Amino acid sequence: METRTVYFIEGDGIGPEVWAAGRPVLDAAVAKAFGGQKKLEWKEILAGKKAFDQTGNYLPDATMETLKSADLAFKGPLETPVGGGFRSLNVTLRQVLDLYACIRPIRYFQGIESPVKRPDLVDMVVFRENTEDVYAGIEWASGTPEAKKLIAFLRDELGKNVDETAGIGIKPMTPAGSKRLVRKAIRFALDQNKPSVTMAHKGNIMKYTEGAFRAWGYEMAKAEFAAEVMTEEEAKAGAKKRLILNDRIADAMFQNVLMYPEQYSVIATPNLNGDYLSDALAAQVGGLGLAPGVNMSERLAFFEPTHGTAPSIAGKDMANPGSLVLSGAMLLEHIGWHDAAKLIHKAVEKVLSGKQVTVDLAGQIPGSTQVGCKKFGELLQAAL
Structure with missing residues (x-):
């Protein structure tokens, strides 16, 4: 049996729900495509609220050390703690791990009203650059000593006039x-x-x-x-x-x-x-619920659904696991397991044509029936 290890972070908010609904679809697609000859081995690592509850740290050192030597990883959405010392957990991961390419394929699935x-x-x-521009932006608020000092330098040393009340930002x-x-x-x-x-x-x-x-x-x-x-x-x-x-x-x-x-x-x-x-x-083509993504360095491919934590619907079985499932299909394509990825894409098309979908898609598919996150995952698995 060929086994590939994937380190995963469950995520915050709707993360546990979409993970529980979506991961079985990926495993079932691999099993069906390869008759048990290939397998994804999932190993959990901690980040976000779950990490803080267990370790007192939103981004434990052990997680970062594991990721620095990994080639495949998967994460759910992470919320950034208010006052937690992080500009953003997601941005921190991308910068520390040098995940410089955010890659998002966008395609249409039949049945979605657009x-x-x-x-x-x-x-x-x-292909979106992930470590420079505004993600590496340096800012000083209006009226701060730092902003005033930079404005004076621009005026006196470089001959550039900037309003003294301006906030200042630099995008390298x-x-x-x-x-x-x-x-x-x-x-x-x-x-x-x-x-x-x-x-x-x-x-x-x-x-x-x-x-x-x-x-x-x-x-x-x-x-x-x-x-x-x-x-x-x-x-x-x-x-x-x-x-x-x-x-x-x-x-x-x-x-x-x-x-x-x-x-x-x-x-x-x-x-x-x-x-x-x-x-x-x-x-x-249907919104973020069907938008997969990956952030890549030269070594690590870190897959993730593109939506956020959606705290207003967390725990209510309303989330759409589609983005996570399609991100999983990207992972399978990345490692060359194309037959399993094709099964997933066909399953998504089949379920959408059957018009039993989560709440975010129900409003875009005329005549559809709304189902929960868990049920949508089960439908996808059955459609394989």
């Missing part, structure tokens, strides 16, 4: 951070035979951060992928290579993914743009 006319044309994978972006994100997007696109990678940025205004992201992406592609990747201009001039690398201004990109989604397959973007774009795309 706010757009052709949601079936949405089939994109967003580096050549290395930008290049490795675009590099991962290009490698994925080549491996999956995708036609293009589009860099989405606001470089027309922020020329030395987001504009540099664009320039560094082209520079890296020319140096490392010259035999396989061409620019849009080269393609128009008649070049014949496997992949087009192009770019779009962020505001135009938002319009384009609504109006011309069939033109885009892989998107590479700085942090904040990726946050907006991935959620906006998810809204076109």
Whole structure:
């Protein structure tokens, strides 16, 4: 038997519910696809409220040490403790473990009622830089000594006038951070035979951060992928290579993914743009309840549902385990267990067509019947 170890964090809020409903679906898909010859071995590690209750620490050292040597991990949603010393548990994990690529595939499932006319044309994978931009942002509040000192420095040393009452923020972006994100997007696109990678940025205004992201992406592609990747201009001039690398201004990109989604397959973007774009795309195909995701370093793939802890419905059997299940399908694809992942995607489509769905989806599927989190997981497992 081939066994792959997956370290998991149950999560806060609805985390235990979606985990209990979703994990059996993943195990059943593997068993059915491979006849007992492959198996996921789940090992729990602690973070969040459960960790605090048991250890007095929201992010125990033992958890971080385990993750630093792991290659596969899975987590439910984590809430950030108020006054707990963390800007965000999720951001802390991403920065300490160098999970620099947030990867979110967005595709349409038949039966969902969408706010757009052709949601079936949405089939994109967003690569969002995870450690720089606003996630590495440095801020000082309006009126603080630090803000005043920086404003004075900008005025006196650099000749830049900033209102004395302004709050100040800095968003660092580096050549290395930008290049490795675009590099991962290009490698994925080549491996999956995708036609293009589009860099989405606001470089027309922020020329030395987001504009540099664009320039560094082209520079890296020319140096490392010259035999396989061409620019849009080269393609128009008649070049014949496997992949087009192009770019779009962020505001135009938002319009384009609504109006011309069939033109885009892989998107590479700085942090904040990726946050907006991935959620906006998810809204076109059913919302975050069906939006999977993974955060990756060069070694660790850390899968997670993209929704939050949803404390208002926690413990009420109302949550949707779909995002967790589809994140599990991503994990199976990542390790090459494609037959099991295909079973999961077909099961999701079958259950949605049967119109027995959780409350978040019931409002988007005409004539549907609302079921609980546990029942939805059981339906998915039966549909395998």
